[in-house]
Amino acid sequence: MTTVLTSPAPSLGSSVEARRTGPSLPTLVGLEMRKSLSHRSGRAFAASAALLGPVGVALAATDAEFGWAAGPIGIVGSMTGLVLLALGVISTAGEWTHRTVQTTFLLVPQRGRVLAAKTAAVAVLGATLAAVSAGSSLAVIAAVGVDDLNWDGTGQALVTAVGAGAAFAVIGAGAGAATANTPAALTSLYLLIMGVLPLVRIWNPDLAQWLDPAEATTVLAQGDAEARSIAVLAGWVVVASVAGWVLTSRRPVQ
Amino acid sequence: MITVSGLTKRYGDRTVVDDVSFTLEPGTVTGFLGPNGAGKTTTMRMMTGLVPASAGSATVDGRPYGELPNPGAVVGTLLDASAVHPGRTGRTHLRLLAAALGVPAERAEEVLAQVGLADAARRRVGGYSLGMRQRLGIAGALLADPPVLVFDEPVNGLDPEGIRWMRDLLRGHAARGGTVLLSSHLLGEVEHTVDRLLVIGGGRVVADGSVASLLGPDGAVVRAGDTAALRAALEAAGFHVEPGDDGALVVPGARPGDIGAVAAAGGHVLLDLRPVQRGLEDLFFQLTWPEGTLS
Ligand SMILES: Nc1ncnc2c1ncn2[C@@H]1O[C@H](COP(=O)(O)OP(=O)(O)O)[C@@H](O)[C@H]1O
Ligand SMILES: [Mg+2]
Numbered sequence: 001m002t003t004v005l006t007s008p009a010p011s012l013g014s015s016v017e018a019r020r021t022g023p024s025l026p027t028l029v030g031l032e033m034r035k036s037l038s039h040r041s042g043r044a045f046a047a048s049a050a051l052l053g054p055v056g057v058a059l060a061a062t063d064a065e066f067g068w069a070a071g072p073i074g075i076v077g078s079m080t081g082l083v084l085l086a087l088g089v090i091s092t093a094g095e096w097t098h099r100t101v102q103t104t105f106l107l108v109p110q111r112g113r114v115l116a117a118k119t120a121a122v123a124v125l126g127a128t129l130a131a132v133s134a135g136s137s138l139a140v141i142a143a144v145g146v147d148d149l150n151w152d153g154t155g156q157a158l159v160t161a162v163g164a165g166a167a168f169a170v171i172g173a174g175a176g177a178a179t180a181n182t183p184a185a186l187t188s189l190y191l192l193i194m195g196v197l198p199l200v201r202i203w204n205p206d207l208a209q210w211l212d213p214a215e216a217t218t219v220l221a222q223g224d225a226e227a228r229s230i231a232v233l234a235g236w237v238v239v240a241s242v243a244g245w246v247l248t249s250r251r252p253v254q
Numbered sequence: 255m256i257t258v259s260g261l262t263k264r265y266g267d268r269t270v271v272d273d274v275s276f277t278l279e280p281g282t283v284t285g286f287l288g289p290n291g292a293g294k295t296t297t298m299r300m301m302t303g304l305v306p307a308s309a310g311s312a313t314v315d316g317r318p319y320g321e322l323p324n325p326g327a328v329v330g331t332l333l334d335a336s337a338v339h340p341g342r343t344g345r346t347h348l349r350l351l352a353a354a355l356g357v358p359a360e361r362a363e364e365v366l367a368q369v370g371l372a373d374a375a376r377r378r379v380g381g382y383s384l385g386m387r388q389r390l391g392i393a394g395a396l397l398a399d400p401p402v403l404v405f406d407e408p409v410n411g412l413d414p415e416g417i418r419w420m421r422d423l424l425r426g427h428a429a430r431g432g433t434v435l436l437s438s439h440l441l442g443e444v445e446h447t448v449d450r451l452l453v454i455g456g457g458r459v460v461a462d463g464s465v466a467s468l469l470g471p472d473g474a475v476v477r478a479g480d481t482a483a484l485r486a487a488l489e490a491a492g493f494h495v496e497p498g499d500d501g502a503l504v505v506p507g508a509r510p511g512d513i514g515a516v517a518a519a520g521g522h523v524l525l526d527l528r529p530v531q532r533g534l535e536d537l538f539f540q541l542t543w544p545e546g547t548l549s
Contacts, residue, residue, distance in 0.1 A: 017358070018355055021356075022323055038350065098338070099334060099336065103351065103394065107354040
């Protein structure tokens with residue numbers, strides 16, 4: 001419990017009990033999770049992230065047979081991750097787009113603290129939604145897959161999907177904080193991951209495998225190139241978060 | 255107490271806030287007045303740490319805003335009423351702020367009622383009018399019942415009833431010992447609300463004082479049965495006299511009593527005698543446009 005003062009201002013004799021200190025980090029993380037889900041666009045992205053996997057798997061099942069569970073789970077993990085990028089972007093860039101960042105920083109002027117809370121909040125949301133997506137996809141696969149379905153590596157595939165969910169949401173939050181502009185952050189992330197990196201893969205596959213976070217997720221879920229894949233995802237998380245933090249701490253709130 | 259000292263903001267080689275200093279005392283409403291572009295908003299943003307100052311400092315009870323442990327519980331700020339997520343309801347918006355401030359969630363209902371938005375609490379802010387958003391912004395600033403209120407152009411979008419309500423709110427806050435800084439580019443909107451005027455023009459403070467001291471009587475107008483005779487008597491008594499409209503005489507720097515005494519001594523018949531106040535708008539114009547219309 002934080003200390004409570006009956007009067008924040010001795011001069012005023014206020015009747016309202018306000019906390020004397022700033023919000024604790026867990027309070028801020030919870031608050032940022034609530035903020036992410038407090039409007040339709042946030043809830044829509046969350047619902048899409050949770051549903052994309054099972055719906056996609058069910059649709060794919062009409063056209064193909066699943067013999068190995070880990071393969072499709074890896075693909076579901078990276079697709080869900082791409083949706084969770086948007087959830088992360090909205091949590092940071094959305095505040096600049098709607099200018100709510102003004103109130104956020106008026107109440108908690110330590111910008112690094114706000115960003116840390118947002119990072120943790122979208123990581124928890126991303127991991128949870130990715131777990132729902134991967135778990136329900138797995139249930140669909142179990143229902144529609146071949147009778148002697150290969151369950152090898154399912155555990156690692158699920159863990160990868162959940163971890164990638166957290167990582168992509170955090171990458172989105174970092175990119176959103178760096179650009180302070182929702183359309184710009186989303187366009188550049190999707191253009192890079194879905195447009196530029198596939199071209200790099202054609203031109204120089206060795207380089208691309210060290211750059212592409214979606215490919216890293218799929219590969220890691222299938223139990224291949226584990227160290228490299230983790231390094232690629234971690235690299236994206238670190239670069240995006242540091243860029244977001246550096247640029248946010250200097251940006252004037254107009 | 256709020257102390258602003260030498261606050262300066264430069265954008266490139268333009269100085270938009272230039273060495274602004276003032277203090278705000280508990281129990282007063284200070285009107286921060288100046289035409290659009292004078293530097294009011296920039297000053298307020300620097301005071302609250304949203305925009306870094308090029309020079310100078312601002313402190314609340316001796317500490318920079320950003321170092322207050324829970325600043326929203328000390329300073330209630332309304333800067334930009336449109337800075338609310340349009341997809342949230344008014345109630346959700348305030349409950350999120352209440353959680354950040356550490357006040358009970360029920361405070362959201364109390365301030366919604368206080369600003370007259372109880373019926374709109376469940377509606378999304380995207381559908382609010384400018385005046386409603388302004389009230390929502392004020393509700394947010396009042397959540398923790400902070401001792402200091404800093405409001406930037408709060409009456410924008412409010413109807414006359416809303417302006418009167420705002421006046422009562424701010425006067426009541428000062429009467430309880432609170433400190434209020436209220437900016438406006440229209441004197442008429444705040445002239446009955448403020449105790450003190452802080453006038454800013456071109457980024458500089460050009461006047462700072464009580465309303466009475468800045469707008470004190472500036473002379474008298476008199477009409478007499480025999481204008482020429484009264485004029486001669488006044489000039490003989492050492493007053494400078496100027497012709498006014500319709501044969502009236504304007505006597506700058508004189509109080510009506512001074513003129514009455516001269517008239518009584520000389521047996522002059524007076525048809526009209528009253529003080530002239532320097533018009534608020536005139537003063538404002540003169541102070542903020544230095545090269546303006548001084549006669
Ligand atoms: N980010 C900025 N870059 C350059 N000039 C700015 C910026 N923000 C404000 N200004 C300028 O600073 C001056 C003061 O603006 P402002 O503080 O908003 O005035 P006011 O609130 O009194 O209308 C204006 O001339 C405005 O154009
Ligand atoms: Mg302004």
